[in-house]
Amino acid sequence: xxxxxxxxxxxxxxxxxxxxxxxxxxxxxxxxxxxxxxxxxxxxxxxxxxxxxxxxxxxxxxxxxxxxxxxxxxxxxxxxxxxxxxxxxxxxxxxxxxxxxxxxxxxxxxxxxxxxxxxxxxxxxxxxxxxxxxxxxxxxxxxxxxxxxxxxxxxxxxxxxxxxxxxxxxxxxxxxxxxxxxxxxxxxxxxxxxxxxxxxxxxxxxxxxxxxxxxxxxxxxxxxxxxxxxxxxxxxxxxxxxxxxxxxxxxxxxxxxxxxxxxxxxxxxxxxxxxxxxxxxxxxxxxxxxxxxxxxxxxxxxxxxxxxxxxxxxxxxxxxxxxxxxxxxxxxxxxxxxxxxxxxxxxxxxxxxxxxxxxxxxxxxxxxxxxxxxxxxxxxxxxxxxxxxxxxxxxxxxxxxxxxxxxxxxxxxxxxxxxxxxxxxxxxxxxxx
Numbered sequence: 001x002x003x004x005x006x007x008x009x010x011x012x013x014x015x016x017x018x019x020x021x022x023x024x025x026x027x028x029x030x031x032x033x034x035x036x037x038x039x040x041x042x043x044x045x046x047x048x049x050x051x052x053x054x055x056x057x058x059x060x061x062x063x064x065x066x067x068x069x070x071x072x073x074x075x076x077x078x079x080x081x082x083x084x085x086x087x088x089x090x091x092x093x094x095x096x097x098x099x100x101x102x103x104x105x106x107x108x109x110x111x112x113x114x115x116x117x118x119x120x121x122x123x124x125x126x127x128x129x130x131x132x133x134x135x136x137x138x139x140x141x142x143x144x145x146x147x148x149x150x151x152x153x154x155x156x157x158x159x160x161x162x163x164x165x166x167x168x169x170x171x172x173x174x175x176x177x178x179x180x181x182x183x184x185x186x187x188x189x190x191x192x193x194x195x196x197x198x199x200x201x202x203x204x205x206x207x208x209x210x211x212x213x214x215x216x217x218x219x220x221x222x223x224x225x226x227x228x229x230x231x232x233x234x235x236x237x238x239x240x241x242x243x244x245x246x247x248x249x250x251x252x253x254x255x256x257x258x259x260x261x262x263x264x265x266x267x268x269x270x271x272x273x274x275x276x277x278x279x280x281x282x283x284x285x286x287x288x289x290x291x292x293x294x295x296x297x298x299x300x301x302x303x304x305x306x307x308x309x310x311x312x313x314x315x316x317x318x319x320x321x322x323x324x325x326x327x328x329x330x331x332x333x334x335x336x337x338x339x340x341x342x343x344x345x346x347x348x349x350x351x352x353x354x355x356x357x358x359x360x361x362x363x364x365x366x367x368x369x370x371x372x373x374x375x376x377x378x379x380x381x382x383x384x385x386x387x388x389x390x391x392x393x394x395x396x397x398x399x400x401x402x403x404x405x406x407x408x409x410x411x412x413x414x415x416x417x418x419x420x421x422x423x424x425x426x427x428x429x430x431x432x433x
Contacts, residue, residue: 031086139170286327
């Protein structure tokens with residue numbers, strides 16, 4: 001119970017000490033004019049800049065006279081008198097000298113004292129600076145030990161990110177240690193809070209850059225494609241050259257370089273032609289409505305099956321797409337291995353061979369037919385017939401080269417080997433997405 005009473009008394013007295021500076025200056029008993037005069041005079045004599053102030057009290061009205069250096073000192077003297085117990089009013093008769101010596105001398109004295117204090121603190125400042133520099137240099141040395149960091153992360157982008165984080169952490173530790181040595185621990189919270197506010201402001205200001213940086217990190221982890229892959233990213237087609245911390249570099253099929261920001265790559269639809277080496281091509285052929293479409297399909301499939309670059313598994317096939325106005329439309333499908341066969345050349349060769357086989361077997365590949373209705377009298381006599389000359393057989397040209405075209409792939413390989421210093425985040429040893 002006694003401890004509870006003591007704690008209660010301390011808690012009640014605590015707020016009073018916080019406001020002691022603004023509390024009235026009391027005089028014991030009933031203050032007389034003489035007591036007020038003695039009290040104020042003693043206070044002014046203790047203060048360096050108000051020792052020339054004189055006090056006169058009549059019926060609790062205080063009159064201040066004398067001279068001070070400037071208005072700020074005079075207002076402070078008036079404030080002290082106003083807070084004194086028993087004072088009814090304060091009359092200001094103080095003379096502001098505004099002299100150069102009165103105002104400059106205190107500043108020079110304060111500067112001299114601060115200079116002497118700084119000189120005395122030089123060894124402590126030197127120790128703080130040495131600690132700051134030593135910790136920062138150690139952090140920089142540690143962040144450059146890639147072999148050590150690669151024990152925890154194999155991805156080159158993660159290695160760079162961890163190295164930067166380690167370097168930044170040691171800079172913060174160095175600042176905290178230096179401030180502790182200087183006895184300025186109160187500034188630690190201010191420094192960290194200011195850094196947080198600056199970080200938030202910069203985050204909003206460079207939002208697109210941060211988004212692109214995060215996208216680069218995620219792409220380097222997910223590995224959605226490999227180098228030399230044939231891809232379409234957001235309707236842009238090309239061969240992958242590299243993935244760096246800012247963009248994905250493609251070489252278009254025309255041999256041009258294309259840079260796509262990684263933030264756009266991360267959100268885009270990606271079509272990869274190289275993940276699965278086999279690829280299907282298709283083309284359409286129209287035969288006359290009087291012809292047998294099933295027989296045309298069988299003939300086309302047999303022709304495609306004889307082409308050595310078309311895979312037997314999956315086997316080529318054909319389907320009737322629709323019956324048009326003047327023909328029956330048939331679609332043929334075949335598979336090729338892109339590692340050995342050029343996709344476009346293989347499709348072209350298959351179209352030519354199927355067309356020639358259908359025509360040679362008597363199938364017609366009709367042109368569109370339009371019926372015209374003509375108003376008015378028509379001639380009743382027989383019209384002269386125009387005989388068609390038989391089409392001369394033309395010598396068949398040589399087959400197309402269907403080997404895989406490695407022109408762009410070779411250019412990409414050559415560029416990847418060139419020592420241009422660019423970071424490549426694509427890793428063939430990492431598991432793909």
